[in-house]
Amino acid sequence: MNRMLRVAPLLAIAIALSACGFHLRRNAALPPAMSRVHLVVTGSSELQRKLSRALENAKVDVEDEPGPGIAELHVPVASFGTQSLTQGGYVRITEYAVRMHTEFNLTAGDGTILVPHQSIDMQHEYSYDSTDTVGNASEVQQLQSSLVEDTVQAIMFRLEAAGRHPQVVPAPASTTGKP
Numbered sequence: 001m002n003r004m005l006r007v008a009p010l011l012a013i014a015i016a017l018s019a020c021g022f023h024l025r026r027n028a029a030l031p032p033a034m035s036r037v038h039l040v041v042t043g044s045s046e047l048q049r050k051l052s053r054a055l056e057n058a059k060v061d062v063e064d065e066p067g068p069g070i071a072e073l074h075v076p077v078a079s080f081g082t083q084s085l086t087q088g089g090y091v092r093i094t095e096y097a098v099r100m101h102t103e104f105n106l107t108a109g110d111g112t113i114l115v116p117h118q119s120i121d122m123q124h125e126y127s128y129d130s131t132d133t134v135g136n137a138s139e140v141q142q143l144q145s146s147l148v149e150d151t152v153q154a155i156m157f158r159l160e161a162a163g164r165h166p167q168v169v170p171a172p173a174s175t176t177g178k179p
Contacts, residue, residue, distance in 0.1 A: 030058050031163035033108040034073075038066040043078040046145065047102070050152045051075070058156070069109040073159075077103040077119075078151075080144055098140055099123045100147040104155060106162065115162045120154045122147045 037060050041048035051073075052062050063070050081099045100122045106115035124143045 029163055030055075030060060030159050031114055033114055034060055034071050034106070034159065034163070036061045036063055036070045036109070038063045038070050038072045039075075040072060041075040041078060043075075044148065046148050047075065047078045047151065050148055051155065054152050054156050067109075071109050071114070072107045073104065074107070075102060075104045075155075077101060080147070082140070095125060095127050096140075097123050097125045098143045098147065100144070100151055102151050102155070106159065115158060118158060120151055122150050122154070 034055075037055060039048060039052055039055065039062055041051065055062050055073075066072055079101050081101070083097045083099065084095070101119065102121075103117060103119045104115070105113065105117045108114050124147060126139055126143060
């Protein structure tokens with residue numbers, strides 16, 4: 001009887017979670033050409049670290065150097081910005097938006113474009129308290145970290161979509177200077 005009293009709450013939690021639609025997140029099913037990837041990120045070391053970890057969790061070998069047969073995920077832009085949203089009395093800013101703009105593309109090891117140039121824009125708003133400037137700085141850092149995680153997920157979703165619906169774009173023709 002005592003054993004059933006301990007199992008009953010766990011069973012109730014399991015039933016509640018399954019009823020609400022909760023599912024464990026699975027690894028992304030990436031294109032086969034992405035089994036080995038060289039990752040080039042400009043502008044955010046945190047984005048590079050988290051994106052690299054997400055790729056490794058998806059069973060992708062992240063290579064340090066480019067080479068034949070190695071796809072290249074290029075993130076040339078990853079930048080943050082802030083914008084004031086509302087102003088209170090005496091022209092005091094009371095709300096801000098922290099924004100992250102990211103651009104990326106994916107090229108297969110043979111030069112074909114698997115995911116053409118795309119951009120992702122994310123934003124979080126927060127209220128500004130002029131009496132707590134230290135707290136505001138840490139809040140902005142947390143928001144930026146959250147935006148990086150959201151951006152990594154968005155990139156992984158787009159890479160997964162490219163694996164499910166391949167639309168290979170041929171590599172641009174090289175120009176040799178001949179007519």
